[in-house]
Amino acid sequence: MSANTALAEKYRNNFLKEIEEQVEMGDWVKMCMQCGVCSGSCPTNFQSAWEHPPQELFMMIRAGKREEVLTTTSMWNCTSCYNCIVRCPRKLPITHIMHGIAEYAHRLGMAPKMQPTRFFSGLFWKNCTHTGRVNELKLSMGLYFKDGFAQGIKNGMAMQAVALGLVKAKRLNVFELFGGHKCKDQKGIQAMLKKAYEIERSRKAAKMAG
Amino acid sequence: MADIKVAAYICKGCGLGERLDADALVKIAQKDGKVPLAKSHDFLCNADGVAMIRNDIANEGVTHIMIGACSRRAKTEAFYFPENAVARANLREGVIWIRPDTDEARETTQEMAEDYIRMGCAEVKAMTAPEGNPATGSSKTLLVVGGGVTGMTTAIEASKTGYPVVLVEKSGALGGWAGKLYKRTPVHEPFKSPADTGVADLASQVLGDSNIKVYLNATVAKTDGAPGRFVVDIATESGATHTEDIGAIVQATGFTLYDMNKLPELGGGKSPNVVDQAGLEALATAAAAGDGVIRRSSDGQPVKSVVFVQCAGQRDPSGTHLSYCSGFCCNASIKQAMYFKDANPSVDTTIIYTDLRTPGNGEDFYRSAQEKGVIFTKGKVAQVVPSGNTSMVKFHDLILDDTDAAVADVDLVVLATGQVANSGIDIFAAPKTAEEEAAVEVKPISILNLTYRQGPDVPQLKQGFTDSHFICFPYETRRTGIYTAGPVRRPMDIAQAREDATGAALKAIQALENAELGRAAHPRSGDLSFPKVRLEGCTQCKRCTVECPFGAIDEDEKRFPVFNESRCRRCGTCMGACPVRVISFENYSVNSVGAQIKAVDIPDEFSEKPRILILACENDAYPALDMAAMNRNEYSAFVRVIPIRCLGSVNTIWVTDALNAGYDGVMMMGCKSGDEYQCHFVKGSELGRVRMSKIDDTLKTLNLESERVRDLEVAITDIERVPEMINKYAAELVAVGPSPFKGF
Numbered sequence: 001m002s003a004n005t006a007l008a009e010k011y012r013n014n015f016l017k018e019i020e021e022q023v024e025m026g027d028w029v030k031m032c033m034q035c036g037v038c039s040g041s042c043p044t045n046f047q048s049a050w051e052h053p054p055q056e057l058f059m060m061i062r063a064g065k066r067e068e069v070l071t072t073t074s075m076w077n078c079t080s081c082y083n084c085i086v087r088c089p090r091k092l093p094i095t096h097i098m099h100g101i102a103e104y105a106h107r108l109g110m111a112p113k114m115q116p117t118r119f120f121s122g123l124f125w126k127n128c129t130h131t132g133r134v135n136e137l138k139l140s141m142g143l144y145f146k147d148g149f150a151q152g153i154k155n156g157m158a159m160q161a162v163a164l165g166l167v168k169a170k171r172l173n174v175f176e177l178f179g180g181h182k183c184k185d186q187k188g189i190q191a192m193l194k195k196a197y198e199i200e201r202s203r204k205a206a207k208m209a210g
Numbered sequence: 211m212a213d214i215k216v217a218a219y220i221c222k223g224c225g226l227g228e229r230l231d232a233d234a235l236v237k238i239a240q241k242d243g244k245v246p247l248a249k250s251h252d253f254l255c256n257a258d259g260v261a262m263i264r265n266d267i268a269n270e271g272v273t274h275i276m277i278g279a280c281s282r283r284a285k286t287e288a289f290y291f292p293e294n295a296v297a298r299a300n301l302r303e304g305v306i307w308i309r310p311d312t313d314e315a316r317e318t319t320q321e322m323a324e325d326y327i328r329m330g331c332a333e334v335k336a337m338t339a340p341e342g343n344p345a346t347g348s349s350k351t352l353l354v355v356g357g358g359v360t361g362m363t364t365a366i367e368a369s370k371t372g373y374p375v376v377l378v379e380k381s382g383a384l385g386g387w388a389g390k391l392y393k394r395t396p397v398h399e400p401f402k403s404p405a406d407t408g409v410a411d412l413a414s415q416v417l418g419d420s421n422i423k424v425y426l427n428a429t430v431a432k433t434d435g436a437p438g439r440f441v442v443d444i445a446t447e448s449g450a451t452h453t454e455d456i457g458a459i460v461q462a463t464g465f466t467l468y469d470m471n472k473l474p475e476l477g478g479g480k481s482p483n484v485v486d487q488a489g490l491e492a493l494a495t496a497a498a499a500g501d502g503v504i505r506r507s508s509d510g511q512p513v514k515s516v517v518f519v520q521c522a523g524q525r526d527p528s529g530t531h532l533s534y535c536s537g538f539c540c541n542a543s544i545k546q547a548m549y550f551k552d553a554n555p556s557v558d559t560t561i562i563y564t565d566l567r568t569p570g571n572g573e574d575f576y577r578s579a580q581e582k583g584v585i586f587t588k589g590k591v592a593q594v595v596p597s598g599n600t601s602m603v604k605f606h607d608l609i610l611d612d613t614d615a616a617v618a619d620v621d622l623v624v625l626a627t628g629q630v631a632n633s634g635i636d637i638f639a640a641p642k643t644a645e646e647e648a649a650v651e652v653k654p655i656s657i658l659n660l661t662y663r664q665g666p667d668v669p670q671l672k673q674g675f676t677d678s679h680f681i682c683f684p685y686e687t688r689r690t691g692i693y694t695a696g697p698v699r700r701p702m703d704i705a706q707a708r709e710d711a712t713g714a715a716l717k718a719i720q721a722l723e724n725a726e727l728g729r730a731a732h733p734r735s736g737d738l739s740f741p742k743v744r745l746e747g748c749t750q751c752k753r754c755t756v757e758c759p760f761g762a763i764d765e766d767e768k769r770f771p772v773f774n775e776s777r778c779r780r781c782g783t784c785m786g787a788c789p790v791r792v793i794s795f796e797n798y799s800v801n802s803v804g805a806q807i808k809a810v811d812i813p814d815e816f817s818e819k820p821r822i823l824i825l826a827c828e829n830d831a832y833p834a835l836d837m838a839a840m841n842r843n844e845y846s847a848f849v850r851v852i853p854i855r856c857l858g859s860v861n862t863i864w865v866t867d868a869l870n871a872g873y874d875g876v877m878m879m880g881c882k883s884g885d886e887y888q889c890h891f892v893k894g895s896e897l898g899r900v901r902m903s904k905i906d907d908t909l910k911t912l913n914l915e916s917e918r919v920r921d922l923e924v925a926i927t928d929i930e931r932v933p934e935m936i937n938k939y940a941a942e943l944v945a946v947g948p949s950p951f952k953g954f
Contacts, residue, residue, distance in 0.1 A: 016585070031580050033566070034588050034609055059609040062585050090577070 004108040007208060008066060015066045022207060024100035028092045032058040038084035038094050049077045054084060054094050057101070070110040075102045076117040107204065119146055129193055132183030137176040216334055217247040217272040218327065219263060221254035221279035221301070229306040230323045235278060238324045242809075243331025247272065254279050255288040267294060274337070276330040278323075281836045282853065295337040295797065299323075299330035300851070303839035308933070309847055318819070318847035325810045325850055332809035336802035340795075342728040342738035346776045347439025349457040350726075351376060352718050355430055355657060358386020359704050360462035360696030362412045363711035364718075369421040373719055376454050377416065378425045378444055384413040386464055388704055392494035392549065395541045397705050401574035403552065404545045407704075425452070433459070434661045436762075436774040437691025438725025457722030458691045460714045461668065461676070463657055465629035465697035468523045468532055476522050476625055481596030482507035484623045486522075487542050493622075494549045502553055506621045508599045513621040515558035516550055517603045518543040519591045520566075522625035534673060536628035538703035541572045543626050544579045551582040560585045560617055562605055570705055589615060594623050629701040631674045633694075634658065637665025660689070664761040668692055672885060675700055679892060683732055685714040688892055690731050690760050690777045691721045725776040733779070733829055733890040734855070739795040740775035741784055747792040754784035754793060759858070759893035781891035782859025786898060791861060800861050803852055807864060810850050812872040815948040820848045820874040822940060825860055828853040829890045831879035831924040831932070838929045845933040846940040849877075857881070858894030862901060865919060866908055872952035875917070875943045877936070878902060879924040888925060917946050 011018035019026040032055065039045060039053030052060060052074045060069050075098040084094040102118070105111040111118050123142045128134045144159075145152030156163075166172035183189060218239035222232050232250040239248040247270060251259045254277065266272045274295045279285070282298035289296065301323050309319040352368045354361045357379030365375040383389065393404035416422050427447035434441045440456035470478030470486045477484035483506045485493065490504075497504045503512045520543060523531035540563065547559040561584060568576050580586065589605040600619045607615035634657035642650070656666040668687040671677035676694040678686050685693045695714035696707040721731055730737040748770055755763040755771050762777035763784060771784075785793040791800045803825075813819040826832045832853040838845070854860060857880030865876050881889040883896035905919050920939055924932055 030583060030585070031577065033576070033580075033586070056609055059588070059607070062587065063607065063610065063612075063615065065610075 002109070003208060004110060007108065013064060015064045015069070016062050018066070019061050019101070019104075023097070023104045025093050025096045026100055026104075028097055029058050029061050031090050031092055033090055034059065035089060037087050037089060038092075041083040041087045043081055043083065044077050044079055050074045054098065057098075067110075069101065070105040070108060071112060073112050073115045075099070075105075076111070076115045078102075114146070116146070119143075129190070131180060132186050132189040133181055135176055135180040137172065137174070138180065141177075213271075214273050214335070215247070215271050216243075216245045216274040216276065216331065217249070217263075217266050217270070218243060218245040218276040218278065218331060219254055219259075220248070220250040220327070221259070221277070222250055223253040223255070224280065224302050225306060226279070226301055227252065229309075229311060229319065230301065231320055234320065235301075235323060235327050238327050239276070239278075239331055242324075242328045242811075243276070245276065245331050255285045260288050263289075263291070267291065273339075274334045276327075276334045278327050278330060281832075281839075283833060283836055293339055295334055295339045297330045297334035297337065299326040301326060303836045304851060307839035307842055308845050310844055315847065321811070321819075322847050322850075328809040328811065329806040329850065329852070332805035333802050336799060336805045338796045340737070340739035340797055343740060343775060344728060346725050346728050347436065347457070348726045349438055349440070349455040350374065350722055351454065351456050352715070352722070353378070353430075353440070353442055353454065353456040353459045354462060355459065356386065356462035356464055356696075356698075357381075357384040357416075357424070357426070358462060358464045358696070358707075359388045359409065359412065360464065360707045360711040361386070361460070362416050363708045364460045364462055364695060364715045365422045366412070366415050366419065367712045367715040368719060369419050371715070371719060373421075373457075373722075375422045376425070376442075376444075376456065377422055378428050378430055380427070380429055382427050384416060384424070384426075385409045387488075389413075390488060390495075391491050392498060393545065394704055395538075395545050395570070395572070396575060397570065400578075401571045402578040404548055430658055432661060433658045436725070436776040437721050437731075438776050440691070457725065458718035459658070459693070460711075460718050461657060461687075461692060461694045461698060462696045462711065462714075463632040463634070463698045465631055465701070468627040468630050470522070470625050470627050472531065473523050473625060473627070475593055476519060476591060477594030477596050477601060477623055478522075478625060480594075481601060483599065483601060483621065484594060484596060484625065486625050486627045487539065487546065490546050490549075490622075490624045494546070497549075497553075504550060504553070504622075506599065511599065511621070513550065513557060515617075515620050516547070516560070516622040516624065517601075517617050517620045518547060518559070518561040518624045518626060519594070519603070520561065520563040520626045522591070522627050524626070524628040525564075532628050532630070532673070534628075534701065535567065536701035537567065537569060538701065539626035539628060540567050541569070541575060541703065543624065544568070544572070544575055544584070546624060547579055547584040548582060551579070551584060555583055558585070559583075560587055562587045562589050562591050562603070562617075564588065564590055564608065569703065587615075596623075629697050631670075631676070631698045632657070633670055633674050633676050633698050634667035635665065636670050636674065637667055638669060658692070660761075661764075662689070662761045663755050663764045664758075668694060669761075677892065679890065681888070682890065685710070685717045686732065688760055690762065690779060691718070691725060693718050693721075728775070730778070730780045734781075737780045739780060739797050740778055741773050741780075741782075741793050741795060743771060743773060743794075744792040745770055747790050749790055751789060753787040753789065757783055757787045757858075757893075757897050759783060759891050759897070779891060781856040781894050782854075783856065783891065783894050783897055786856075786859040786861045786901065788861070791863065798855060798859075800863060803854065803864055804867055806852050807868050807873075808871060810871075810873075812952055815952045820940070820943055820948060821872070822846070822849045822875045822877060822936075822943065823868045823873045824849050824851040824877045824879060824936070825854050825857075825864065826851050826879040827857055827881055827895070827924070828855055830881050830888065830926040831928075834924055834926050834928045834932050837926075838933050841929060843930060843933040845936040848874075848940060849936055856889065856891045856894035857898030857902075858889075858891060858896075860898050860902070862905060862908065865902075865905055866912075869909075869912055869914060869918060869949070870951055872949050874946075874949045875939060876919045877939060878919070878921050879932070880921070882923050882925065912951075914949070915946050917942060918949070 036055045039055045078098040127139045144155035220235045236248045239245045276297045278299040280302040281300045305323045351374045354365045354377045365377045389409045391407050394407045396405040431445040432443040442456050444452045550557040589607045591605040593604040595602045603617045606613045635654045668689050669677045693714040695710040750769045764772045880895040889895040
């Protein structure tokens, strides 16, 4: 049984409780009073990027719409501008709740795979933990080629002028593509991260089981 | 009229001396006003000026005083001569402050002032100083009808103030609706949990107070008389009737929950597991007496999931159910959800609302419920489908716009049905046919059984709530000396009801004290005049008895009007209604206004000086004009303003007289009428307008244009608007041309 089905089974009919116990800051969801100030304050919402603005997500959680909440792209669109936190009359840490729900959906493997924010987050983490340093060239190339080879070339061509400018100004080294620079103690960093993963995994597993 | 001596005093302070020719005004008073004693003074309202007037009263035998100074609303303490008839010519707010200080304007400004002096002299001669009537009742006992929280609070507060109280309660115990509650919404910090109702404490205070006489299982069989001398028959269960002498009455008859059987679509009456808020209180009280677990009625199983349906049968735009919000039910449902959560947090509690309204400190209470895990869902419940021991609640989720949202397997559904006032019989309801009468299941029962000509209960305004001037005089009803408090007046919760009760107790005490002294209640507080009628001229047309907004006038066995003056508010509506003009007040009569109208000097049609009469309500329009003057908002020099007690007191003869005398136009300024009325006398402006709507006939007979008479709604805040309206009307009249009646 996957983690997802196990948890769905555990919190049957009570998605709100699941969110409260499993999601960071999730215990705040019940305090929303549905005024809609967060949705009205969200700068990304002007392009109707959000399938469900925060207020609606909270209502969906209370209404037990588990599948829809965890698979939506909505909370991945949060840019952490903190406008909603500043304005929420009930002082809900909405930005943090959004990230909490996103992380939980990711952990359960339900988050939309190719959602750009999610894809980039994974790419960035892999990139910087590999050598202990961010390899900007590989990072941007990785993002360009997210949707296939042809699209990658297109994206690269579009950014050509910027890239050449950066090269001229010695802000971009083309040889970074081959290996690239590293931190002094690459092994040490990786050992440290490994231990951190372990701790996180055991804590979350305990939480999911408990 | 025995020995009247009139004196006129012209003030020269506040710039009057510079702007006006005071000597000429003195001469006008002597010559046109025919006043034997006329003087001017540099500063009339100072000690020296007032001493001069007092000296004339003492040594010159002056009985009637005409003061030409500021508005009658100003310097009332200085110009207080209760033994004398006093008229005020408004030269400051009425003349110099509303006119420009220029050479061109000087002539018309002076003419304006001269006319006001003529009017003041004419008015004062038509007045006498009100003597008051010492023969009104003197009972100091307060009757409280209803033994709920409101009634008990009224009784306790009145008793604490030193007044004896008679409390009548229909049921066998004190407490009313609040007595049936398990707990109440908290009113103290930290507003987090339901609190004790406090009813037992109130009841023991009432029962332990020797100043409060309690009749249980009793009703009011008959209420006769007037403030200060009510005689009330109290019928008790045993059949015995007790008679009490009462000074004033507070009706605190509370409310009944809207009948949930009228809501079958919400499961009302369809299942024992669908209850109203009273039903849940009963379940909670029963649970508290047992093991503390609230059980569903159908099979006695513990309730594991409960849904509260807000606005059940309320805020209904279709007109089938209640159209209003009762204001207390959101807090009540929050409180009831906590009954479950506090006992067992695993019970699912959902409140389905469209707009959550939590008055008082309810916002903290709401937050506390959220912390306890009560689910709040914004939606409109469409249907409650009971089946077996559970129900399905179908609703439209307004946030997710999901029309098929539902909560299944609900053990208990609570409908928040709202308050319906227990206000007795609607005395203005259209008479029913015999079939309609038979179709009514529960006949309304009169609460007060008043022997008043206009009906046995206090009048209602909308939705069965008793009529009161909700902005200025919330506890007043349209029956002087009878006050309503609590949910019979408007929907409210316990905290508001207790506040209401205290206010009503104080107003009732004021009423019975005023009654003893023969003084009017608001808004003419302290007025000693009362309607006097020349019965020999009365044609028994009954207009006064029908129109009196306060039911003050009854009829005797010969069908003549009987004025109960301590019920009277002195609005003068009877005086305006009387077609034979036999009703008058000592200081306000058809004659006292008519004399002013006739005193104005009307220039001929070639002078290009029109004359416009303004009859302005003294409660709103006249203060608005005064305030416009304080802001120096100028208006036409051709108007002559006469303050009137109410638009209802305007007798059509004044308008006819004015037009016959050659006035070019008449403006009547009264308060807003209708359901959203602002009239201090409730119906006065409405009745006045109905009367004036027939003025067109008079205009036709006189062969005059309909523009000659204008009826205007003026509020006290219309400080900018009133001068504009006057100037606009003056300009319109120029287009209509001068009145053909000038010079006759």
